[in-house]
Amino acid sequence: MKAFFKAAALAAAFAALVPGVQADDASAKLDAVLASQPEATKARYQYRHPKETLQFFGVKPGMTVADTLPGAYYSRILLPYLGDEGALVGVNYSVAHRSIDYKGDADKLAQHQGWPARFTTMAEDWRGGSKAAISAHLFGDFPASMDNTVDVFLMVRATHHLNKHEETGGTLSAALADIMRVLKPGGTLG
Numbered sequence: 001m002k003a004f005f006k007a008a009a010l011a012a013a014f015a016a017l018v019p020g021v022q023a024d025d026a027s028a029k030l031d032a033v034l035a036s037q038p039e040a041t042k043a044r045y046q047y048r049h050p051k052e053t054l055q056f057f058g059v060k061p062g063m064t065v066a067d068t069l070p071g072a073y074y075s076r077i078l079l080p081y082l083g084d085e086g087a088l089v090g091v092n093y094s095v096a097h098r099s100i101d102y103k104g105d106a107d108k109l110a111q112h113q114g115w116p117a118r119f120t121t122m123a124e125d126w127r128g129g130s131k132a133a134i135s136a137h138l139f140g141d142f143p144a145s146m147d148n149t150v151d152v153f154l155m156v157r158a159t160h161h162l163n164k165h166e167e168t169g170g171t172l173s174a175a176l177a178d179i180m181r182v183l184k185p186g187g188t189l190g
Contacts, residue, residue, distance in 0.1 A: 026060050033081045036128060041073065050077055053156070057190035062086050063151035066182070068158040069093075070119065070136075072126070080128030087133035089150065090119040094140035097162070097171045113138070139175045146182045153179050153189050 030051055034042070045051075050073075059065055059078070062085040067075050070090040078088050092115050093101075102108040116136035123134045137143070162172040179189055 027055070029061060029083075030054065030081055033077055033128065036080070037077065041076065044073070048073070050074065053190075054078075054081070057152050057154065057188050059152050059154075064089065064133075064149055066091050066150050066153040066179075068153070068155045069161075070123075072122075074154065074156060075123055076126040079123060079126045079132050079134070080130045082130065082132045084131040086130070087135070088123065089146070090116070090123065090134075090136035091153075092116075092119070092136070092138050093161070094138050094171065094174065096140060096169055096174070097165055100165045100169050100171075139171075139178050142178050142182055148182070148184050150182045151184055151187055153183055153187065155190065 034045070034051060054074075054077070059081070061081060061083040063082060064087040065078055065082060066089040067078060068091045070088075070092075075088060075090065078086075082088060092112070095109060095113060098109060098112045102112075116138065119136040120134050123136075137146070159172070162175050165171040166173065183189065
């Protein structure tokens with residue numbers, strides 16, 4: 001019986017070390033991804049603090065992360081960091097939001113509706129060898145298959161834009177409802 005308790009104590013002690021090892025591995029992977037970024041991107045680190053930001057929101061390899069208003073900054077970092085088991089979801093403003101911005105201009109609205117396809121094509125260049133899934137959607141157009149699938153929903157520099165049409169179009173409220181629908185229970189909005 002003593003041997004059993006010794007083995008159990010040893011197993012418990014080892015298990016307590018594993019999260020630390022995983023965290024160290026994730027931190028080292030993020031460091032490597034950040035080091036591989038273009039010089040123009042690295043020059044912004046002192047202002048944007050991408051490592052600290054992603055760690056604060058709990059982003060880890062293998063997660064599904066939605067990036068609002070994605071471009072060649074966080075998405076370029078996220079794709080290789082999330083790895084083969086992860087997924088990046090690019091998110092842009094709803095058609096209702098852009099209808100207010102564009103004052104009903106049909107050509108601009110049509111171009112906006114084509115954004116998801118353009119984003120996924122552009123993001124292919126940022127993989128860094130990763131096989132992470134890439135998709136893109138507009139607020140108000142998330143498929144039911146996205147419900148409860150997103151680990152972290154990033155809103156870096158986007159909330160104030162959603163709020164600008166809240167009174168006239170309910171854009172922030174609608175976006176937050178979409179976000180709550182697709183976040184996993186216990187997921188993070190950041």
